[in-house]
Amino acid sequence: MxxxxxxxxxxxxLRPWVDRYLGYREVASTPLVRREVAGAFVVLILGWADPLDVDDPRVGGRGVSGSAFLAGxxxxxxxxxxxxxxAGVQVVLSAPAARRLLGAPLGxxxxxxxxxxxxxxWLIHLRDALAAEPAWPARFARLDAA
Structure with a gap:
């Protein structure tokens, strides 16, 4: 929840490349399963708590499991x-921003x-720095600086 x-x-x-930040914290005492919508955006998750599994049901098996990943x-x-x-921050990136971040074709x-x-x-270090910040405004300012 x-x-x-x-x-x-x-x-x-940064707004031509970064749409928004979403800071979140949730607790799920039983398995929490969500169907995430398709989209042309790229999502960077910098989390610092329990892992999240991301699966594409068309290919079977787990895609990735962890608290920090890049998707889409x-x-x-x-x-x-x-x-x-x-707990963590979701960063919604434009395709050009993701391309630059990856240094590889978005495909x-x-x-x-x-x-x-x-x-x-460096993204792991950024994630750790975000986790150490006490409040969301400071985390968002650190993302801007990064």
Missing amino acids: LTEAVVGLPDPR PFDGWCVTRTTGTG ELANRAVPVDRVGG
């Missing part, structure tokens, strides 16, 4: 599953999710 959700807008200079764009829905406490990310440590170690 979602217990906290805080929307943050990036610095105006998906041309069909996917399924997420978690149990326990989830390599289509219909899949990859752990952020495969994208760049």
